[in-house]
Amino acid sequence: MKLLVTGGAGFIGSNFIHYWLEKYPNDKIINFDFLTYAGNLENLLDVERDKRYKFIKGDIRNKHDVEKALTGVDILVHFAAESHVDRSLYAAGDFITTNVLGTQILCEVAVKLKIKHFHYVNTDEVFGALPLGTKTKFREDMKFDPRNQYSASKASAEHFIRAYYHTHNLPMTISYCTNNFGPYQHPEKLIPLFITNLLEGKKVPMYGDGLYVRDWLYVKDHCRAIDLVLKKGIVGESYMIGAQHKEVNNLELTRKILKLLGKSDKDIEHIKDRPAHDRRYAVDWGKIAKLGWKPQYDLDHWLDKTVTWYKNNQNWWMRVKSGEYKKYYTKVYGK
Ligand code: NAD
Ligand code: DAU
16 A cells, blocks of 8 residues: 655654554555645654655645655545644734645645545644533534634635545545644644743743643544544544543643643743633544544653653754744744
8 A cells, every 4th residue: 555645744744654654564655745844854764764655845735746746646644734823823824825725736636646545634623612611522513613724724625625525526534633742743832842841941831821621632542543544434524533531721731741840830921812712622532433443542641751752852852943943932922
């Protein structure tokens, strides 16, 4: 089997490539990635000489390059995206061109080349926000209600995928995953940002009251779920992917990180809230459970492992936190 993964140099894409090469020794995998600020080939140093793996630098918005790379491919797993909410609020352009136009181009080429399976890695954020103190969870049949430029672009892209499914029989599946954590996550996102700030002796910037709830899932569980959808998912269907633990808000999660690093509440700095900050995400993963998936990695143990990974890989994140990142940090958080 020959797979092409878009965005394989990013956080989840690189974890997925590691997962796949380990699990399926006879498969070949192409990583098609434009290497934006979020793409990092250091994530794949251990496989770069593996004969089953090939990297192609390319932009999903370039139809010619996409067609060349996709020729002869069986399965397309589409991760490539502008993925950070905070960036999308003030510079939505790349979110529209990459997330929407790039996805439409992939659909067009996938139809032309008769790709056997196109899997779109969507996000639970397309369903908007749930209120605190209720038991409601996101389900596949809920109406989209994106509330920021990132989730609006991810939702728009899905509409195009569905249009290609209806009009051209694109053999697609979709998954909506909740917040991932684990190794190789860019330190613009909460968990790696807070761990690395604390390792640098800085405070952690908590938006608003910190009572925002996310459904944290270890990245390997996400890779296992996509694998299962590729094997057993029904074409045209979508699947929610969520975690197993009790709900944890940002303050509680931060206290777990502080404890693991021997720090205290004094290291939290409450800052101005993110505009239109989604209050709560919670996922009902009953549908994919029927295919035989449930999360295996619990939050406390794998958060501990993740903190250890960042402790042991300071060169990796220090490089990521230099250059462009410094400008971004000052813009969002001030000096
Ligand atoms: P990331 O930002 O770490 O990586 C994105 C990758 O896409 C980078 O390697 C980047 O270079 C590449 N890319 C960006 N624009 C491109 C373009 N025009 N052409 C080719 N490559 C391009 O993102 P991530 O956190 O790994 O997320 C991966 C996917 O999973 C995204 O589609 C995201 O919406 C989705 N998702 C993420 C989460 C999460 O918690 N991180 C949860 C659910 C869904
Ligand atoms: O739900 C899936 C989504 O999860 C993915 O689709 C996105 O790609 C991914 O970025 C993530 O979105 P969030 O906005 O939930 O993740 P982020 O890590 O940016 O923020 C998590 C929570 O932490 C959120 O409530 C905002 C808060 N936060 C975040 C940052 C970066 C802070 O309080 N301070 C911060 O500095």
